[in-house]
Amino acid sequence: MERGYKIATRLGNKKDLCMFLALHMENSPMCVSPSEKFNKTGIVVCESDKIHKVVAMSCSRENLHAVQHVVLNVPCSLSNCTVYLSRKPCSTCTTFLIQGSVSSVYYWPMSPELKGEDSAVEEDLKQVDQMFLRSNISSSVFLPITDSDTVFKISSRIKIYKCTECSSHYAEAVPKDMEKNSSLLNMQGHIRICAEQMKNSLCCLDCLLHCPHGKFEKKEKIDVEKMHTHALQLCYLLAARSDDPDRGVGCVLYSQNGYFFGAGYNGYPIGAIFANLPCAGRDVKKESGTAKGPVLIHAEANALLFRSRKKIEENDVLYCTKPPCSECQNYIQFVGIKKIVSVQESSQSSSNQQDSTGSLKSNFEYYQWKPQYAECSASPLSKQTENSEKRDGEETERKNDKGPPSRLPNKEDLCIFLALHMENSPNCQEPRCKYVGNKQKNSNILKFFKTGIVICEANKPKRIITMDCSTEDLHAVPKALLRFPNALRCCEVYLSSNALHQLCKTFDSSSNFSSVLLA
Numbered sequence: 001m002e003r004g005y006k007i008a009t010r011l012g013n014k015k016d017l018c019m020f021l022a023l024h025m026e027n028s029p030m031c032v033s034p035s036e037k038f039n040k041t042g043i044v045v046c047e048s049d050k051i052h053k054v055v056a057m058s059c060s061r062e063n064l065h066a067v068q069h070v071v072l073n074v075p076c077s078l079s080n081c082t083v084y085l086s087r088k089p090c091s092t093c094t095t096f097l098i099q100g101s102v103s104s105v106y107y108w109p110m111s112p113e114l115k116g117e118d119s120a121v122e123e124d125l126k127q128v129d130q131m132f133l134r135s136n137i138s139s140s141v142f143l144p145i146t147d148s149d150t151v152f153k154i155s156s157r158i159k160i161y162k163c164t165e166c167s168s169h170y171a172e173a174v175p176k177d178m179e180k181n182s183s184l185l186n187m188q189g190h191i192r193i194c195a196e197q198m199k200n201s202l203c204c205l206d207c208l209l210h211c212p213h214g215k216f217e218k219k220e221k222i223d224v225e226k227m228h229t230h231a232l233q234l235c236y237l238l239a240a241r242s243d244d245p246d247r248g249v250g251c252v253l254y255s256q257n258g259y260f261f262g263a264g265y266n267g268y269p270i271g272a273i274f275a276n277l278p279c280a281g282r283d284v285k286k287e288s289g290t291a292k293g294p295v296l297i298h299a300e301a302n303a304l305l306f307r308s309r310k311k312i313e314e315n316d317v318l319y320c321t322k323p324p325c326s327e328c329q330n331y332i333q334f335v336g337i338k339k340i341v342s343v344q345e346s347s348q349s350s351s352n353q354q355d356s357t358g359s360l361k362s363n364f365e366y367y368q369w370k371p372q373y374a375e376c377s378a379s380p381l382s383k384q385t386e387n388s389e390k391r392d393g394e395e396t397e398r399k400n401d402k403g404p405p406s407r408l409p410n411k412e413d414l415c416i417f418l419a420l421h422m423e424n425s426p427n428c429q430e431p432r433c434k435y436v437g438n439k440q441k442n443s444n445i446l447k448f449f450k451t452g453i454v455i456c457e458a459n460k461p462k463r464i465i466t467m468d469c470s471t472e473d474l475h476a477v478p479k480a481l482l483r484f485p486n487a488l489r490c491c492e493v494y495l496s497s498n499a500l501h502q503l504c505k506t507f508d509s510s511s512n513f514s515s516v517l518l519a
């Protein structure tokens with residue numbers, strides 16, 4: 001069986017990704033020094049569990065430090081979150097981080113947030129260290145370690161291009177006053193290694209940023225266009241962590257006032273063991289049944305599922321490195337986002353993609369950005385990569401029993417019955433068939449049954465969070481989860497299809513059928 005194994009080259013770990021994102025946030029057109037006493041700062045906040053869900057990305061604004069902007073704005077608790085900062089925070093921001101109950105703080109070893117006379121800065125940094133020491137927060141310098149070979153491969157998989165105007169400004173940004181910073185940041189013994197590593201990290205960041213030069217089909221105000229370009233670059237950075245063997249895609253969600261509320265990249269389900277799942281692309285033989293399509297989660301779906309704000313507002317925008325496919329468009333429409341900004345696909349894109357672009361234009365306020373790369377030379381980096389490559393007795397007992405009333409023995413039974421009943425809802429429909437691979441050759445057609453779903457909390461009192469069912473456009477699972485993204489955590493999911501599958505299996509083996517029915 002042809003599996004088409006290809007292991008994706010991607011950023012070594014999510015911490016590297018987050019630090020790169022924080023550095024890039026400092027270059028956001030929204031980023032300004034809060035006042036002349038402070039340096040501009042970029043911030044990324046993630047849950048510190050395995051998923052590392054990005055909860056917030058921001059930067060300093062007029063009169064507001066980056067940390068303050070996030071801690072004051074984020075609707076969820078920051079406890080157990082990791083914060084990545086493009087510089088060491090000042091004492092005021094440290095108090096916000098402590099009150100926000102974050103668990104760890106990592107910062108890039110550049111000049112600290114506070115500017116001014118050395119003695120005043122030194123004094124403030126001592127306060128910061130003292131406060132962190134007395135709190136439960138761990139804080140340290142963090143440098144992503146990414147080798148240039150990996151970065152070359154990533155940039156070609158994600159199709160990152162640079163025009164000749166894009167010289168490597170990040171690589172030049174290694175602070176000249178490294179010696180002074182290292183003493184301020186207590187890293188005297190490591191200056192040389194650190195300087196080299198910083199340079200290496202910044203070069204990598206530079207290579208992973210798509211060229212910002214390009215045009216929008218529909219014109220917007222120049223400031224808005226700058227914001228769009230910056231957000232699309234963020235998407236390209238996120239794509240660098242994708243584990244799709246063929247194509248990295250990134251997606252971010254922003255409110256109209258530039259407030260981030262979700263990010264995701266495409267990839268296998270959380271915790272998947274890569275080689276156990278199909279990884280063959282569109283071009284591999286369909287009869288093998290190993291196409292990765294059904295098991296890969298698109299960046300847009302991940303961003304919507306992992307979003308930190310449930311309620312969608314009028315002018316929220318979804319940014320993505322490629323035009324969302326028709327399935328993702330259903331999800332986007334379902335949650336209520338009306339505006340999409342994406343990068344235009346190259347002309348060789350398939351007819352499916354062209355269809356999806358048509359529906360994008362008719363169903364959304366759609367802005368398409370065309371990179372200038374047709375007119376510019378691809379980066380030397382991408383060139384290098386191209387070359388390398390139950391029972392009766394009990395029933396009587398129950399009737400005579402003056403004890404508690406008869407009822408379903410447990411909540412699980414209730415939930416599975418509810419799920420089965422949801423399937424009979426007048427709204428429930430069979431989701432449309434899906435073609436795996438090449439529609440023209442009429443190869444694998446996946447058909448789906450109507451499905452009912454119930455999601456409840458796993459812990460007592462097992463509150464039922466939602467009950468839903470499939471429709472023609474949406475399967476029951478994404479429909480329920482998109483509406484209740486938090487249901488992803490500590491919840492139980494009951495599905496009618498699985499239940500029926502169970503029943504059939506049990507019936508087939510002609511054992512215990514009645515007990516399954518009552519269970």
Ligand SMILES: Nc1ccn([C@H]2C[C@H](O)[C@@H](COP(=O)(O)OP(=O)(O)OP(=O)(O)O)O2)c(=O)n1
Pocket residue numbers: 013014050051052053054241243263264265266267268269270271272297302303306
């Ligand atoms: N901040 C994040 C974290 C994860 N994901 C998505 C992408 C994949 O679909 C899935 C992967 O989750 P894992 O926690 O298994 O992450 P990885 O395999 O990327 O990294 P690792 O397991 O090395 O932490 O979740 C996302 O969109 N955004």
